Amino acid sequence: MDAEARYDEVLTEALERRYIAERAVTRPQLLTSIEDVSNVVKNATLISSLTYSLSHWRLPSSVYWARMVDAQRCRIEDMQAWEDEGERQLYLREHVSRLIEWEHAYEQSHGPKQPPTQLYFSRLKGVVEHYAADQVVVVQGGTRVRSLQGELIKANQCLPMPLEDDNQAWFGRGGPTLTVADAIGLNLPHALEAQCGTWRDWILGMTVVLADGTIAKSGSRAVKNVAGFDAHKLFVGARSTLGIIVQVTLKTFPLASLPMHEGVSVLPIPMKFKDRSMRRKCLWIQRTRRSDFSAALVAARSALLESDVASSTLWAEIPKDKELPRFAGDHVIRSGCGEMNLQITDPTLARLMQRAKAIFDPTNKLNPGELGVV
Amino acid sequence: MVEELGKLLSPERVLSGEAVARAYDCDAYTVDRSKPTCVVLPLDTAEVAAVVRWCVAHSVPFTPRGAGTGLSGGAMPALGGVVISTKKLNKVLQIDIENRMLKAQAGIANKRISDAVAEFGLHFAPDPSSQTVSTLGGNIAENSGGPHTLKYGVTTQHILSVTMVDPLGEVLEIGSLVPGAPGYDLLGLIVGGEGTLGVVTEAWVKLTPVPAAVRTALASFRTIRDATECVAAIIASGVIPAALEMMDKGVLRAVTAAFKLDYPAEADALLLIEVDAKPVSERNAAIPRPPDTDSDPNAVSPKRPTPNETVEKELSHVIAICNAHHAISIDMAQNEAERQKLWVARKKAIGAMGRLAPSIVTHDGVIPRSRLPEMLDFVYAVAEKHKIGVANIFHAGDGNLHPCFYFDDRDPKQVEAVIEAGEEIIKRCISLGGSVSGEHGIGVEKSDLLTLMFTPDDLRMQAMCKQIFNDGMLCNPCKVLPNQKGCVEHKKRWRGVGW
Numbered sequence: 001m002d003a004e005a006r007y008d009e010v011l012t013e014a015l016e017r018r019y020i021a022e023r024a025v026t027r028p029q030l031l032t033s034i035e036d037v038s039n040v041v042k043n044a045t046l047i048s049s050l051t052y053s054l055s056h057w058r059l060p061s062s063v064y065w066a067r068m069v070d071a072q073r074c075r076i077e078d079m080q081a082w083e084d085e086g087e088r089q090l091y092l093r094e095h096v097s098r099l100i101e102w103e104h105a106y107e108q109s110h111g112p113k114q115p116p117t118q119l120y121f122s123r124l125k126g127v128v129e130h131y132a133a134d135q136v137v138v139v140q141g142g143t144r145v146r147s148l149q150g151e152l153i154k155a156n157q158c159l160p161m162p163l164e165d166d167n168q169a170w171f172g173r174g175g176p177t178l179t180v181a182d183a184i185g186l187n188l189p190h191a192l193e194a195q196c197g198t199w200r201d202w203i204l205g206m207t208v209v210l211a212d213g214t215i216a217k218s219g220s221r222a223v224k225n226v227a228g229f230d231a232h233k234l235f236v237g238a239r240s241t242l243g244i245i246v247q248v249t250l251k252t253f254p255l256a257s258l259p260m261h262e263g264v265s266v267l268p269i270p271m272k273f274k275d276r277s278m279r280r281k282c283l284w285i286q287r288t289r290r291s292d293f294s295a296a297l298v299a300a301r302s303a304l305l306e307s308d309v310a311s312s313t314l315w316a317e318i319p320k321d322k323e324l325p326r327f328a329g330d331h332v333i334r335s336g337c338g339e340m341n342l343q344i345t346d347p348t349l350a351r352l353m354q355r356a357k358a359i360f361d362p363t364n365k366l367n368p369g370e371l372g373v374v
Numbered sequence: 375m376v377e378e379l380g381k382l383l384s385p386e387r388v389l390s391g392e393a394v395a396r397a398y399d400c401d402a403y404t405v406d407r408s409k410p411t412c413v414v415l416p417l418d419t420a421e422v423a424a425v426v427r428w429c430v431a432h433s434v435p436f437t438p439r440g441a442g443t444g445l446s447g448g449a450m451p452a453l454g455g456v457v458i459s460t461k462k463l464n465k466v467l468q469i470d471i472e473n474r475m476l477k478a479q480a481g482i483a484n485k486r487i488s489d490a491v492a493e494f495g496l497h498f499a500p501d502p503s504s505q506t507v508s509t510l511g512g513n514i515a516e517n518s519g520g521p522h523t524l525k526y527g528v529t530t531q532h533i534l535s536v537t538m539v540d541p542l543g544e545v546l547e548i549g550s551l552v553p554g555a556p557g558y559d560l561l562g563l564i565v566g567g568e569g570t571l572g573v574v575t576e577a578w579v580k581l582t583p584v585p586a587a588v589r590t591a592l593a594s595f596r597t598i599r600d601a602t603e604c605v606a607a608i609i610a611s612g613v614i615p616a617a618l619e620m621m622d623k624g625v626l627r628a629v630t631a632a633f634k635l636d637y638p639a640e641a642d643a644l645l646l647i648e649v650d651a652k653p654v655s656e657r658n659a660a661i662p663r664p665p666d667t668d669s670d671p672n673a674v675s676p677k678r679p680t681p682n683e684t685v686e687k688e689l690s691h692v693i694a695i696c697n698a699h700h701a702i703s704i705d706m707a708q709n710e711a712e713r714q715k716l717w718v719a720r721k722k723a724i725g726a727m728g729r730l731a732p733s734i735v736t737h738d739g740v741i742p743r744s745r746l747p748e749m750l751d752f753v754y755a756v757a758e759k760h761k762i763g764v765a766n767i768f769h770a771g772d773g774n775l776h777p778c779f780y781f782d783d784r785d786p787k788q789v790e791a792v793i794e795a796g797e798e799i800i801k802r803c804i805s806l807g808g809s810v811s812g813e814h815g816i817g818v819e820k821s822d823l824l825t826l827m828f829t830p831d832d833l834r835m836q837a838m839c840k841q842i843f844n845d846g847m848l849c850n851p852c853k854v855l856p857n858q859k860g861c862v863e864h865k866k867r868w869r870g871v872g873w
C-alpha cells in the first residue's frame with residue numbers, strides 16, 4: 001500500500017471511529033471529477049473544503065466546528081510521523097475533547113448545527129497535461145504539490161517553491177500532503193519569492209466551482225494573456241471562500257534557471273526547521289520593507305528560525321501572548337494563535353472583501369468566517 | 375455640464391467643442407468612434423473624485439484616458455459623457471530608493487519613471503514599445519507588456535499599490551507597499567481592468583535594478599520555420615532570455631527600404647536575442663541564509679560567475695541553438711551603440727510598414743510557444759488564401775503574435791478578406807490553447823471575440839469580478855464584457871488595429 005492510500009485509510013478510520021460515529025457527521029465526499037465537485041457544491045448549504053485549521057478567525061459561523069473535523073484530519077497526518085504511540089494517543093484524546101467542547105460552545109450560541117459537506121479532494125488529482133516544451137502544466141486541484149514537483153522534475157522543471165516546506169505544515173497541512181488547491185488558497189510566503197514570484201505569477205489559467213455549482217474558467221495556456229478580467233487572481237490566497245479551485249494551468253520553471261546557490265544550481269531550497277517539535281509551537285511570519293528588515297531580524301533574535309533577505313521575510317517562533325515589533329506597511333501571518341493568526345487590518349480591503357464575498361457566495365456557504373469574511 | 379465641471383476644477387481645465395470632441399473620440403484603434411461632451415484635466419485625486427461624483431449624481435458616463443495609445447478602443451467614450459484625462463496628473467510624487475519603489479501620478483509617461491531613477495541604477499521594468507508616451511495609468515489598465523516581458527513579466531508584477539477613485543467617486547487605496555499581504559488580490563483585478571473598475575490616480579511601482587551586463591544578438595534565418603523552431607528550442611532548453619523578438623521578411627523588406635539597413639539577402643526571418651544578468655549584490659541576496667548557520671565559517675564558497683560571465687555563457691548557449699537551427703548569420707553587439715543598431719529593425723518596423731500599403735491592420739493573438747512554427751505557417755496560408763499581404767513582427771518568446779495585414783481599404787473585397795483572415799487567425803490561436811489578446815486588451819474591439827474563448831459561465835464570473843467595483847453603467851461603459859445593455863455593436867469593419 002502506498003503512503004497516500006495508507007493516509008486515506010488512517011484518515012477514514014480515525015474520522016469514523018473517533019469522530020464521525022460519535023457526532024453523526026456526514027462522511028467526507030470522495031470527489032473524483034470536476035462535475036462531482038460541482039454537484040456537491042450546488043446541493044450543499046455549507047462547505048468546508050480546506051483546512052486552515054490553525055488560522056481560525058472569529059469562530060463566527062456554523063462552519064467552525066466543521067473545520068475542526070478537518071483539523072482533525074490534518075492532525076492525524078502529523079501523527080503518522082510521531083513515533084511515540086503514547087504521545088499520539090494523548091494528543092488525539094485532548095484534541096477530540098477540545099473539538100467537542102468547541103462544538104458545544106457553537107451550539108449554545110447558534111443553535112443546532114447543520115451537517116456540513118466536507119470536500120475531500122485526494123481523488124481529484126493528477127497532472128492533466130504537461131506541455132514540457134512550453135513550460136506549462138495543467139493539474140487537478142487535489143494533486144499534491146509534492147507529486148506535481150516529482151512529475152515536473154522528470155522534465156527538469158519545477159515550481160520554484162521549496163519542495164518540502166515545513167512552513168506549510170505549520171498551517172495544519174503537512175508539506176507532503178499539501179494539495180495544489182490548498183497551497184494556492186494559502187499562498188504563504190516562500191523562500192524563492194523575490195526571484196521567482198508566487199502562485200499569482202505562475203497561474204495562467206484556472207477552473208473553479210463557484211458557490212452555486214457553476215464550473216467557470218479563466219485565463220488560458222499562453223504565458224501572456226489580457227483577455228478580460230484576471231478572475232483567477234481573486235482565488236489566490238482566498239482560502240476557498242469565493243470558489244473551489246479544481247484545476248489550474250501553471251507556468252513551470254526550468255531547473256536550470258533557478259537562482260544559484262553557492263555557485264551550484266540546486267532544487268528549490270527546502271525551508272527546514274531544525275527542531276521537528278517546533279511544528280507544534282507558534283510560528284510568526286513577518287514581511288517588512290527592505291529598510292526595516294535588519295531591525296526586524298534583530299528584534300526577533302533568538303526566536304528567529306529562518307529568514308529570506310531577498311523578500312525581507314522572517315520566520316520566528318513567538319508564543320501566543322507575545323508579539324515582535326511591527327513596522328510600517330509590514331504584514332504578519334501566525335499559526336497557533338487562533339484569531340490572531342491572520343488579521344486583515346486595512347478597513348478598505350476588509351470592506352471590499354465582504355463585497356466580493358457577497359457577490360461570489362451570497363448564501364455564505366464556502367468556508368464562512370475564514371479570512372474574516374462572512 | 376461644462377460650466378458645472380468648470381466650477382469643480384477650473385474652466386480652463388474643462389475642454390469642449392467640436393475639435394476637442396473629435397480629438398478624443400477614439401484612441402489608437404480608430405475603427406470605432408464616439409464623441410465625448412467634454413474632457414476634464416484634473417490635477418489630483420480629489421479633483422478626479424469630484425468629477426466622478428458629479429457624473430454619478432447626474433448619471434453621466436465617464437471614461438479614463440491616458441495618452442490614448444490604446445489599441446482596442448479602451449479610452450473611447452462609448453456612450454459619450456466626460457473623458458477624464460490624466461494629462462496633468464504627471465508628477466513623480468515620492469522616490470524610495472532603499473525600498474526600491476516610486477510613487478507617481480497615473481498620467482506620467484512610462485519612460486519618465488525609469489528616467490527618474492536611472493542615476494540609482496534602477497528602472498521600471500515594463501517596457502511597451504509606446505513607453506515614451508503611454509502612461510502609467512494606461513499601462514496598469516491594460517497590464518501592458520513589452521519586449522522584456524519574457525524575463526521581467528508584465529505590468530502587474532511591478533505594481534505595489536494604487537490610489538483609485540471608484541465608480542461611485544470614493545477614493546480607495548488598494549495593494550500594499552510590502553508585497554504579498556494577506557487578503558483577496560483586488561489589485562490583481564484592477565491591473566488589467568481596462569479602466570472599467572475606477573480611475574487610477576496614483577501608484578506605487580516596484581523598481582528593478584538595471585542589468586549589470588547585457589548581450590544582444592541578431593540572428594537571421596533562411597526560413598521562418600527555422601527561426602520559430604529555434605525560439606521553441608531556446609525556451610525548451612531552460613534559458614530565459616531578457617527578450618526574444620522576431621521579424622519576418624515582410625517586415626525586413628519594409629525596414630530595409632525605409633532605413634537602408636543591410637540584412638542577408640536570403641534571410642526570411644530575423645531573431646533578436648537579448649540576455650542579461652543582475653548586479654552581483656542582487657544575486658547574493660537570493661540565498662536565504664539562517665543567521666545562526668552551523669556551517670563551517672572557514673569554508674570557502676565556490677566562486678560565483680560575474681554578470682559578464684553569466685551573459686556570455688547564456689549567449690553562447692543560445693547561439694549554439696541558433697546554429698543548430700541553421701542560422702545564416704549572427705551579429706553580436708560589442709557596445710551600446712551597436713546594440714541600439716540591432717534593435718532598430720524591431721523598434722522602427724511599425725513605422726516603416728506604412729510604406730507597404732495604404733492600410734495596415736495588426737492582430738494580437740497569443741499561443742503556447744511551442745506552436746509558433748505551425749501557427750506561422752497557418753498565418754501565411756490564410757493570407758495567401760485571401761490574397762492579402764502579411765508581415766509578422768512579434769514577441770516570439772511569449773508566443774505573442776502581431777501579424778500585420780496590409781491592404782487597400784478602399785477596396786471592399788480586400789476589407790472583407792482582412793476581416794475573414796483575422797477571424798481565422800484568432801480562432802486558431804484559441805484552438806491552440808492561446809488567447810485573443812496578449813497585450814492590446816479587449817476594449818470594444820474584441821469584446822465579442824471573448825465568447826469564442828469563454829463560456830457564458832466563464833464570462834459571468836468575469837462580470838462578478840467587475841461587479842466588486844463597478845455595478846453600474848457609468849464608468850467606462852461597453853468595454854471588455856460583451857452584450858452590455860445600451861451599447862452599440864462594435865463596427866465590424868475590420869479586426870485588429872490600423873496603424
Ligand SMILES: Cc1cc2nc3c(=O)[nH]c(=O)nc-3n(C[C@H](O)[C@H](O)[C@H](O)COP(=O)(O)OP(=O)(O)OC[C@H]3O[C@@H](n4cnc5c(N)ncnc54)[C@H](O)[C@@H]3O)c2cc1C
Binds near residue numbers: 402445460516520570
Ligand atoms: C506604437 C504603439 C506601440 C505599442 N506597443 C505596445 C507594447 O509593446 N505593449 C503593449 O502592451 N501595448 C502596446 N501598445 C498599446 C498601448 O500603448 C498600451 O496599451 C498602453 O498601456 C496604453 O496607455 P495609454 O496611456 O495610451 O492609455 P489609453 O490608451 O489612454 O487608455 C488605455 C485604457 O486604459 C484606461 N486608462 C487610462 N488611464 C487610466 C487611469 N488612470 N485609470 C484607469 N484607467 C485608465 C483607459 O480607459 C483605456 O481603457 C502600443 C501602442 C502603440 C500606439
